[in-house]
Amino acid sequence: MPEALTESHMKYERDAGPGWNAGLPALAERFLEEWELRLDGEPSHGIVALVLPVLRADGTPAALKLQPVTSETVDEAAALRAWAGDGAVSLLDADPETGSMLLERLQPDRSLSDVPDVMESLEVLTGLLRRLSAHPAPAGLRDLGDLTRGMLARVDDAVDRVYGERDRYWLRWCAGAVSELASEPGDRLLHWDLHYDNVLAGEREPWLAIDPKPLAGDPGFELLPALWNRWEEVIASGDVPRAVLRRFDFMVDALGLDPRRAAGWTLGRVLQNFLWDVADGDRVLAEILVRVAEAVRARW
Ligand SMILES: Nc1ncnc2c1ncn2[C@@H]1O[C@H](COP(=O)(O)OP(=O)(O)O)[C@@H](O)[C@H]1O
Numbered sequence: 375m376p377e378a379l380t381e382s383h384m385k386y387e388r389d390a391g392p393g394w395n396a397g398l399p400a401l402a403e404r405f406l407e408e409w410e411l412r413l414d415g416e417p418s419h420g421i422v423a424l425v426l427p428v429l430r431a432d433g434t435p436a437a438l439k440l441q442p443v444t445s446e447t448v449d450e451a452a453a454l455r456a457w458a459g460d461g462a463v464s465l466l467d468a469d470p471e472t473g474s475m476l477l478e479r480l481q482p483d484r485s486l487s488d489v490p491d492v493m494e495s496l497e498v499l500t501g502l503l504r505r506l507s508a509h510p511a512p513a514g515l516r517d518l519g520d521l522t523r524g525m526l527a528r529v530d531d532a533v534d535r536v537y538g539e540r541d542r543y544w545l546r547w548c549a550g551a552v553s554e555l556a557s558e559p560g561d562r563l564l565h566w567d568l569h570y571d572n573v574l575a576g577e578r579e580p581w582l583a584i585d586p587k588p589l590a591g592d593p594g595f596e597l598l599p600a601l602w603n604r605w606e607e608v609i610a611s612g613d614v615p616r617a618v619l620r621r622f623d624f625m626v627d628a629l630g631l632d633p634r635r636a637a638g639w640t641l642g643r644v645l646q647n648f649l650w651d652v653a654d655g656d657r658v659l660a661e662i663l664v665r666v667a668e669a670v671r672a673r674w
């Protein structure tokens with residue numbers, strides 16, 4: 375168990391984390407045996423999951439992904455099954471009870487974050503988003519309508535908690551925009567966490583998405599990670615609003631989205647992040663997200 379993963383579990387998975395950590399060696403052993411796998415290299419991890427490179431009985435490389443079952447991870451296998459490898463890593467096996475999955479092996483250390491030209495990365499990411507969101511969401515997923523109503527119900531409380539007038543203004547403003555869209559939340563299968571680190575190099579295809587936190591909804595809700603990740607490059611451009619809109623317009627165009635709706639859902643996604651931060655005790659909204667909201671408002 376990598377120490378950094380134990381630490382991030384204590385931070386982000388306060389409920390599921392500690393018990394899960396203790397049971398991890400037994401869990402890994404159980405699935406190595408049940409799925410007839412042999413270890414084939416060093417483990418990788420993100421914030422939540424431990425991923426072991428393995429060989430299957432027939433010698434094909436695969437990856438064993440172990441993670442606690444939470445509201446965010448519970449539908450991961452269902453989404454990967456629905457995509458059936460179309461733009462995403464293929465699912466080879468899954469155990470719904472423990473959330474363990476056997477995945478097609480990709481390159482653990484080569485992601486879209488390593489492609490030097492950010493617009494080239496964005497083009498790949500957008501191409502994947504287009505394919506992923508062409509699929510309708512399977513029945514029973516979390517849905518953007520419910521999620522939006524839940525967010526809107528927490529806005530007044532967040533407004534009371536933040537210190538500054540500017541932050542109260544942005545909370546209300548984002549809430550106002552997304553409330554206009556709440557009655558038409560969409561029905562696509564969304565990945566919901568498609569940032570540059572969650573696209574890995576593969577063999578079947580040059581790049582494939584991993585690690586969905588699936589949600590049924592409007593693809594406009596998918597754009598934020600690509601807007602605010604690799605922020606150094608936005609700053610380096612010397613014109614933040616212009617650089618954000620360049621990314622936004624590129625994606626909206628390539629995905630064939632309505633710019634106003636996409637802007638509204640992006641503001642909703644910004645709101646979601648604001649609310650998480652406030653729930654975690656922040657009293658000042660994250661500057662990068664405020665800058666994104668300012669830029670995207672031009673399309674609302
Ligand atoms: N199919 C795969 N093949 C090879 N490595 C993988 C695969 N899936 C994930 N990884 C490695 O494990 C890391 C964490 O996996 P990820 O699914 O992103 O979990 P988390 O939810 O913790 O971010 C990735 O950044 C990557 O290095």
Ligand SMILES: [Mg+2]
Nearest residue numbers: 420571572585
């Ligand atoms: Mg990840």
